[in-house]
Amino acid sequence: MAFVTRQFVRSMSSSASASAAAKKILIKHVTVIGGGLMGAGIAQVAAATGHTVVLVDQTEDILAKSKKGIEDSLRRMAKKKFTENPKAGDEFVAKTLSCLSTSTDAASVVHSTDLVVEAIVENLKVKNELFQRLDKFAAEHTIFASNTSSLQITSIANATTRQDRFAGLHFFNPVPMMKLVEVIKTPMTSQKTFESLIDFCKTLGKHPVSCKDTPGFIVNRLLVPYLIEAIRLHERGDASKEDIDTAMKLGAGYPMGPFELLDYVGLDTTKFILDGWHEMDPVNPLFQPSPSMNNLVAQKKLGKKTGEGFYKYK
Numbered sequence: 028m029a030f031v032t033r034q035f036v037r038s039m040s041s042s043a044s045a046s047a048a049a050k051k052i053l054i055k056h057v058t059v060i061g062g063g064l065m066g067a068g069i070a071q072v073a074a075a076t077g078h079t080v081v082l083v084d085q086t087e088d089i090l091a092k093s094k095k096g097i098e099d100s101l102r103r104m105a106k107k108k109f110t111e112n113p114k115a116g117d118e119f120v121a122k123t124l125s126c127l128s129t130s131t132d133a134a135s136v137v138h139s140t141d142l143v144v145e146a147i148v149e150n151l152k153v154k155n156e157l158f159q160r161l162d163k164f165a166a167e168h169t170i171f172a173s174n175t176s177s178l179q180i181t182s183i184a185n186a187t188t189r190q191d192r193f194a195g196l197h198f199f200n201p202v203p204m205m206k207l208v209e210v211i212k213t214p215m216t217s218q219k220t221f222e223s224l225i226d227f228c229k230t231l232g233k234h235p236v237s238c239k240d241t242p243g244f245i246v247n248r249l250l251v252p253y254l255i256e257a258i259r260l261h262e263r264g265d266a267s268k269e270d271i272d273t274a275m276k277l278g279a280g281y282p283m284g285p286f287e288l289l290d291y292v293g294l295d296t297t298k299f300i301l302d303g304w305h306e307m308d309p310v311n312p313l314f315q316p317s318p319s320m321n322n323l324v325a326q327k328k329l330g331k332k333t334g335e336g337f338y339k340y341k
């Protein structure tokens with residue numbers, strides 16, 4: 028009987044520790060690598076929701092610009108959110124900024140972080156080098172996530188020894204405004220990692236959706252072929268850009284027409300995504316290159332950011 032009891036206690040305690048090991052990670056400390064458009068937004072939202080955040084980029088100058096951008100954005104938000112109580116708005120800005128620090132040395136800050144979110148240049152080799160290096164310095168429990176729009180998460184995760192603690196966290200621009208985050212689960216991502224990231228997105232006030240590691244995930248997989256089909260419609264002379272934009276706004280209820288959206292996103296970005304997919308799957312009719320878009324990109328007419336794309340901007 029005593030033996031049975033000891034066995035029972037032993038098996039109970041080992042299953043208790045197994046379930047403790049399977050417990051989700053409560054993400055409190057976040058390291059965001061890349062202080063550009065997306066990284067600054069992710070850092071801002073994480074700090075504003077009470078996480079301790081370190082934002083990393085290559086130089087102090089870039090980080091100073093990112094921090095200024097974050098502060099300006101927070102002030103705009105506070106002005107709207109605390110119209111009746113400007114003091115509370117000031118406190119919100121100060122509290123958020125106090126949760127945010129910066130560094131130019133990722134390796135020296137990841138030892139005590141729960142989550143690394145990478146939002147650097149869209150280049151597999153550069154992302155692999157970064158994660159391979161950080162893998163050596165980050166704590167055992169640290170989850171790695173990439174914000175890539177077009178690369179395979181699995182091919183980034185493979186640069187590390189923590190494929191089970193690696194996933195995609197795909198935010199949308201502008202991050203403080205856009206509610207959606209796509210959480211990308213590779214075949215190696217553990218359920219614990221996945222659930223920890225879903226919870227993290229919720230604490231950011233975002234709405235997470237889950238998708239497998241498939242080109243474009245959900246949003247871009249549907250959006251990019253739609254944008255390219257709009258260009259094809261125009262290339263064939265079936266309708267004008269203006270009429271296509273108006274039709275989609277008034278007929279489909281979209282806030283922007285496809286050509287306005289292409290110019291807003293940047294034609295180089297859409298071309299880059301499409302080229303990547305075409306390389307992966309050259310016979311897929313949805314992934315065929317668009318001559319007019321390629322032409323504009325070759326002339327450096329990239330959309331709003333260069334002052335001209337499908338439309339001209341003052």
Ligand SMILES: NC(=O)c1ccc[n+]([C@@H]2O[C@H](COP(=O)([O-])OP(=O)(O)OC[C@H]3O[C@@H](n4cnc5c(N)ncnc54)[C@H](O)[C@@H]3O)[C@@H](O)[C@H]2O)c1
Nearest residue numbers: 061062063064065066084085146147148149174175176200
């Ligand atoms: N722009 C978008 O709308 C959008 C949307 C979703 C996802 N993404 C993805 O997010 C990532 C970043 O995009 P972005 O638009 O913010 O780019 P960005 O060019 O605005 O910012 C990238 C930043 O990363 C920094 N950087 C580059 N290499 C680095 C390194 N090794 N270490 C530290 N910092 C480094 C750069 O200095 C720059 O500040 C890309 O993977 C992109 O595909 C972009």
